[in-house]
Amino acid sequence: MRAGRVHILVPLSARTPSTVQRMADGTAGRPSVTDAARYARQIRLAEVGLGGQARLAAASVLVVGAGGLGSPAVTYLAAAGVGTIGIVDDDIVEPSNLHRQPLHGTADVGRLKVESAAEAVAALNPDVRVISHAERFTAANASPLVTAYDVVVDGSDNLPTRYAVSAACSESGRPHVWAAALGFEAQMSVWWAGxxxxxxxxxxxxxxxxxxxxxxxxxxxxxLVGTVGSLQAMEALKILLGVGDPLIGRLLVHNTLAGTWDVITARADPQCASCGSGSPARGGMPRASVGAPGGVSPSLTMAEFVATASRRVIDVRPAPEQADLPGPASVTVELAALRSGEGLAPALLGDRDEVVVFVCRTGQRSAEAAALAHAAGWRHATSLEGGAVAWRRELDSSGRSS
Ligand SMILES: [Zn+2]
Known part of the structure; x- marks a missing residue:
């Protein structure tokens, strides 16, 4: 990242096309006449201007994954004139990709995604240099890949890659524009260690x-991935231009069926194993509940749950569903309230040093609840794997054996 903001050279009102063209022609490294036409609508914005456009031309972005999120991200970054775009992907285009990956066409089925993507970019904006990395992003190649670029856009579709991207971005201090989507719901944020x-x-x-x-x-x-991948491109452009407020410390949760956009405040964990001191979690919790440094595991097995003496159980299901919870839930906080942030108040979640175990019927919604609570700084929040169904089974079997 280059520090500082390039100042707008001419006030908006005075920036006629001829002025833009004259300035562009007379300054080395500034947009050419062709560029002035291509980027006219964004150069017209005070936050971009000719200086911002030059800044984008000099910038580089690494997009991990040329799939559902990568398709709009690569497209809009290229269209906006980001000078160098690296694309990492070792996959080939499959028919089942086409409904959400419009970077690739029907004729591209069977080709490497990075090849198809590079062609699409060349057709859209030949001034953009695409560097194709036809390889899987792993911990082994992460560091040289990430450090070669200014910003990393993570459009990966699997957890090992996501954690490898995160670790490399933390280590190098690169901004990590992340998103994940499943079904009708997506989450995104800009992670940036430091x-x-x-x-x-x-x-x-x-x-x-x-x-x-x-x-x-x-x-x-x-x-949905089109929406969120476009937002990722927008966040990367904001960072490169040095304008606006990137989604740092904010976790955006979008449910497209419900039409909701919730923003959860996320805090850095001083003890984070990736960007913090990495020291083990403080004592006071049963050993079984202590997971990664800096907090409890995101989920508890039934055995760990049973062994956790000091716990606060929170049912996240709506009232009509709660009848089958076998144990007494100390409190009910519906998932909708957690998504809106209202349910994250200390009065509802209790003492931050107490293990907070979210429970739903099978463990899916409670896993999201634990992630939302983690994002809000509740490091001792976790989720019961298997939910009320598994809990009932455990009580039944322990009842029989005793
Ligand atoms: Zn961290």
Whole structure:
């Protein structure tokens, strides 16, 4: 990232096309005549101007994944004139990609996504240099990839890649424009170690394989990833231009069926294993409940839950569903209230040193509740794997054996 803001050279009112053209022609490294026409509508914005356009031309963005999120991200970054775009992806285009990945066409099925993406960018804006990395993003190649670019846009579709991107961004201090989508819901944020939380501050431990459904298993809407991937491009452009307030320390949760946009405040964890001191969590909690440094695990197995003596159980289901909860829930906070931020008040969640265990019927909604609470700084929030169904089964089986 380049520090400082390039000042607007001419007031908006005085910036006629001829002025733009004259300035552009007379200054090395500034947009050409062709560029002045291509970017006219954004150069007209005081926040961009000719200086901002030159800044974008000199900038570089790494997009991890040329899929559902990467398609709009790459498209809008290229259209806006970001000078260098790196694309990392080792996948080939499959028919099942096409409904949400319009960077690729039907004729591209079977080709490498990075090839198809580079062609699409060349057709849209030949001035953009695309660097294709036809490889999987892993911990092994993460550092050289990330440090070669100013901003990283994470459009990956799997947890190991997401954690590898996060670690490399934390280590290098690169802004990490992240999003994830499933079904009709998406989350996004700008993680930036040193300026706010990193991904691992909020999601400290990678969930076990198979515990989080993939888009292949659960499905996802194309227009939703289109929306959020475009927002990722916008956040990257804001950062490169040095304008506005990037989503640092804010977790955006968008449910497109409900038509809701919730913003949860996220705080850096001083003990984060990725960007903080990484020291173990303070004592006072049963060993079984202590997961990653800086907080409890994002979810508890039934055995860990049973072994956790000092816990506060919070049912996140709406009232009609609560009849099957076997134990006494000390409090009910519906997921909708957590999403809106209202349910994250200390009065509802209790003491921050107490283990807060969110429960729903099977563990899906409670996992989101725990993530929202983590994002809001409740480091001792967790979720019961298997939910009330598993809890009932456990009580039944322990009843029989005793
Ligand atoms: Zn962190």
């Amino acid at each position: 300026r706010g939380p990193c991904y691992a501050c909020v999601f400290p431990t990678m969930p076990p394989p198979g515990s989080v459904p993939s888009c292949a298993e659960a499905g996802v809407m194309g227009a």
